[in-house]
Amino acid sequence: MTRPHLTDLPIRALTVDDLRRCADLSEDRGWPREDHKWGLLLAAGNGYGIDAPDGQGLAAACVVTSYGSPHAKPDLAAIGMVLVAGRYARQGLGRRLMTHICDGVLMGIPLTLHATPYGRPLYEELGFETTGRAEMLMGDFRADAAVSKPDGVRVRPAAGEDIPRILRLDTEVFGTDRTHMITRLPAFADRLLVAEDESGNLLGYGALWPNMDTHVVGPLVARDTAGAQALVGALAATTDRPLRTDIDVRHEELLAWLKNRGMVSVAFNAVMTRGLPGLPGDWTRRWAPLTVAAG
Numbered sequence: 001m002t003r004p005h006l007t008d009l010p011i012r013a014l015t016v017d018d019l020r021r022c023a024d025l026s027e028d029r030g031w032p033r034e035d036h037k038w039g040l041l042l043a044a045g046n047g048y049g050i051d052a053p054d055g056q057g058l059a060a061a062c063v064v065t066s067y068g069s070p071h072a073k074p075d076l077a078a079i080g081m082v083l084v085a086g087r088y089a090r091q092g093l094g095r096r097l098m099t100h101i102c103d104g105v106l107m108g109i110p111l112t113l114h115a116t117p118y119g120r121p122l123y124e125e126l127g128f129e130t131t132g133r134a135e136m137l138m139g140d141f142r143a144d145a146a147v148s149k150p151d152g153v154r155v156r157p158a159a160g161e162d163i164p165r166i167l168r169l170d171t172e173v174f175g176t177d178r179t180h181m182i183t184r185l186p187a188f189a190d191r192l193l194v195a196e197d198e199s200g201n202l203l204g205y206g207a208l209w210p211n212m213d214t215h216v217v218g219p220l221v222a223r224d225t226a227g228a229q230a231l232v233g234a235l236a237a238t239t240d241r242p243l244r245t246d247i248d249v250r251h252e253e254l255l256a257w258l259k260n261r262g263m264v265s266v267a268f269n270a271v272m273t274r275g276l277p278g279l280p281g282d283w284t285r286r287w288a289p290l291t292v293a294a295g
Contacts, residue, residue: 006053007092011100014047014061021057022047025083028057032212037291040188041065041081044181045294048101050093052085060084060093064101065294066109067176075176076280077106079113080293095122102126102274110275114246114292116267123272131278132271134292135255137263138214138244141236150226153203155234158192165202166194173221175280181294182219190215191238195227206231207290208239217245220288225253228287232258245288254287 014022019042023033041047045065052059062082068075079101084094102111103126114134115123158166163183171177185192189207197203204222208215217235222228228251236243243263247255248271259265269292273279279295289295 006059006088007096009050009053009059009093011048011050011097014042014049014063016042018042018047018049018058018061021049022061022081025058025061025085026081028085029083031083034211036188036210037293038081040181040184041291041293044184048097048105050097052088054087058085059088060097062097062101063293064106065181067174067178067181067295069177070180074109076276076295077109077111078293078295079106079111080291080295082113082119094119098122098126108275110273112271112273112276112279112295114269114295115272116269120270120272126274128272128274130270131273132283133249134246134269134271134289135249136244136246136266136269137255137258138266139242139263141232141243141258142262143233143237150224150230152198153195153227153230154198155193155195155230158186158194158205160186162194162202162205166205169202169205169221170219173282173285175282181290185290191235193231193234195222195231203227204231204285206235208235209290210241211244213241214244215239215241216291217243218288219286219290220245221285222287223285225251225257228254229257246292247288248283248286250283251287 022038023035027033041063045063047063049061050059066074066077189209191208195204204227206220
C-alpha cells in the first residue's frame with residue numbers, strides 16, 4: 001500500500017494525554033522539554049498535531065489559546081509551540097498545520113503569535129504582520145542594589161480573595177477575558193504576588209513559575225516601571241534558580257534595570273498579528289506574558 005504524502009496526513013486534536021509526545025517533539029528540535037508548560041497549554045488551550053508516519057510520536061504540533069467569552073466567538077487566539085520533528089523538516093508539514101489552523105479552525109478570528117526569525121517568513125506568507133517585539137532575558141538576578149519600592153505600594157503573596165480582582169485588572173490590561181488561564185496560576189506558579197496602594201487598590205500582579213532549571217517571570221502587570229521592578233525583585237527573592245522573562249522592547253527602563261542585575265539578552269521575537277493592527281489592551285501596564293506561546 002502506498003503511504004500518503006506527508007502533507008496529506010490527518011491533523012488531530014491533542015489532549016493532556018499527549019503531553020509526553022509534545023515534550024519529546026520539543027526535545028527533538030533542541031528545545032527544552034518544558035513538560036510543565038505543555039501541561040498548562042494543553043489543559044487551557046487546544047492542541048493540534050500530526051502523528052509521525054513511522055510511529056515514533058508526533059511529526060508536528062502546535063497549541064492555540066483562545067481568549068474572550070466562552071459563550072461567544074473568541075476575541076483573540078494565540079498560536080504557539082509550532083514544531084516539526086527534525087526528520088520531517090522542510091517538507092511542508094509546518095505550512096500544512098498552520099494553514100489548517102489559520103485558514104480553517106480559526107478563520108475570521110484575530111490571531112497573534114511570537115515568531116522566531118526562522119518561522120517569521122512562513123507567518124508573513126499566511127498574512128501575519130509584525131506589530132511588536134519582545135526581548136528574552138535570562139540569568140541569575142542580583143539583588144545587590146536595593147529594589148526601590150514606590151511610595152505607598154505594598155507587595156505581598158496573593159490570596160484566594162485576590163483572584164477576582166486580578167481577573168478584573170488582567171482583562172483591562174490584556175484587552176480581553178482570559179479567566180481560564182489566570183485562574184490556573186495559583187496551581188501552576190510557585191509564587192503569585194500582588195501590588196497594592198495604601199488603600200488596598202490593586203496596582204499589579206506577577207507570577208513565578210518553574211520551567212526546567214529556571215523560573216519564569218510572567219505574567220507581569222504593573223502600573224509603572226517602579227511597580228514592575230518591585231514585583232520582579234520580590235519574586236526573585238523567593239528562588240535560587242536563574243530567571244527567564246520576555247519583555248516588550250518598549251519598556252526600555254525595565255530592560256536596562258534587569259540587565260544591570262545580571263539578566264542577559266538571549267533572543268528577540270517578533271510579535272505578529274493577523275486580523276488586527278496590534279494587540280488589544282494597555283501595553284504600558286503589560287510588561288511580560290505568562291508565556292510567549294499563549295500570547
